[in-house]
Amino acid sequence: MTLALKPLHPVFVAEASGIDLTSPLSRGDACAINAAMNEFGVLVWRGQPLTAEQQIQFSTAFGPLDIGLKRVFKRPERLGDERLIDISNLGMDGNVQKRDAPKNLSNFANQLWHSDSSFMTPRGAYSMLHALVLPSWGGETEFADLRAAYDTLDLRTREMVAGLKAEHYALHTRILLGDDAYTDEQKKAMPPAIWPLVDTHPGSGRMVLFVGVHARQIIGMSTAESRLLLSDLLEHATRRERVYVHKWQVGDLVMWDNRATVHRGRRFDLSERRELRRTTVNDTPDAMLAVA
Numbered sequence: 001m002t003l004a005l006k007p008l009h010p011v012f013v014a015e016a017s018g019i020d021l022t023s024p025l026s027r028g029d030a031c032a033i034n035a036a037m038n039e040f041g042v043l044v045w046r047g048q049p050l051t052a053e054q055q056i057q058f059s060t061a062f063g064p065l066d067i068g069l070k071r072v073f074k075r076p077e078r079l080g081d082e083r084l085i086d087i088s089n090l091g092m093d094g095n096v097q098k099r100d101a102p103k104n105l106s107n108f109a110n111q112l113w114h115s116d117s118s119f120m121t122p123r124g125a126y127s128m129l130h131a132l133v134l135p136s137w138g139g140e141t142e143f144a145d146l147r148a149a150y151d152t153l154d155l156r157t158r159e160m161v162a163g164l165k166a167e168h169y170a171l172h173t174r175i176l177l178g179d180d181a182y183t184d185e186q187k188k189a190m191p192p193a194i195w196p197l198v199d200t201h202p203g204s205g206r207m208v209l210f211v212g213v214h215a216r217q218i219i220g221m222s223t224a225e226s227r228l229l230l231s232d233l234l235e236h237a238t239r240r241e242r243v244y245v246h247k248w249q250v251g252d253l254v255m256w257d258n259r260a261t262v263h264r265g266r267r268f269d270l271s272e273r274r275e276l277r278r279t280t281v282n283d284t285p286d287a288m289l290a291v292a
């Protein structure tokens with residue numbers, strides 16, 4: 001079958017079907033998916049019962065897999081393969097953690113608008129998130145399009161942000177959430193990444209307003225002014241009319257382009273099990289997604 005696309009939102013996001021993601025992808029299918037990603041920024045696949053291995057295999061078609069903060073913080077992980085990111089509220093024993101457990105800190109950080117791994121070089125390109133077990137209430141994931149955010153900036157702000165660069169720091173969201181007991185060594189282990197605030201999206205050639213909560217400072221601007229401007233821009237980017245809310249079903253795979261969108265998780269009942277699995281592809285020039 002061939003890729004079929006049904007738009008789910010006025011400016012981005014499509015439901016994709018017609019390709020079985022559990023089997024190895026042909027190059028033609030990978031190119032078609034890539035072209036759809038460049039256009040829509042987020043693709044929603046329903047009813048894809050992927051194993052961990054199949055998810056890794058599917059993701060690898062789009063570039064080398066990112067291991068994010070695991071590069072620096074060696075902590076015991078529930079999922080055996082370091083390329084799998086455990087988006088769950090479960091501990092090593094597979095049981096739901098207490099609500100104040102450290103594992104939930106990543107869940108809380110994921111509830112702030114962000115782009116995966118924007119604090120690293122290379123940053124994340126595509127992320128694929130697959131739903132295994134869902135709570136009975138809440139836990140949606142919301143997405144906003146950073147190209148639409150740029151397109152709708154007023155001219156004065158557009159002129160103001162042109163040429164600015166922002167520093168994205170791995171621990172910034174943790175520190176915002178009150179988790180600041182890091183040693184100097186840990187703080188330095190992951191130097192910030194610097195990205196233009198206004199950039200060209202490599203896949204579509206469109207302009208993007210590259211904001212998100214990992215950005216903590218604009219180069220050459222005071223911290224106070226930087227943070228106000230960054231929070232204003234993020235608020236603009238995530239106005240409700242530009243947001244798609246994904247209500248999960250078991251077996252969904254949602255795939256997004258971190259270079260063109262931001263996302264956040266929503267609250268859910270932390271005493272219920274929520275189990276998803278993520279893979280993320282690095283934004284490297286040799287990734288196949290560089291091929292138009």
Ligand code: OGA
Pocket residue numbers: 087110111116127129139140141142263264265266276278
């Ligand atoms: C992620 C993420 C949000 C959620 O997996 O990168 O931010 O809803 N997830 O779990």
Ligand code: MN
Pocket residue numbers: 110114115116263
């Ligand atoms: Mn994320």
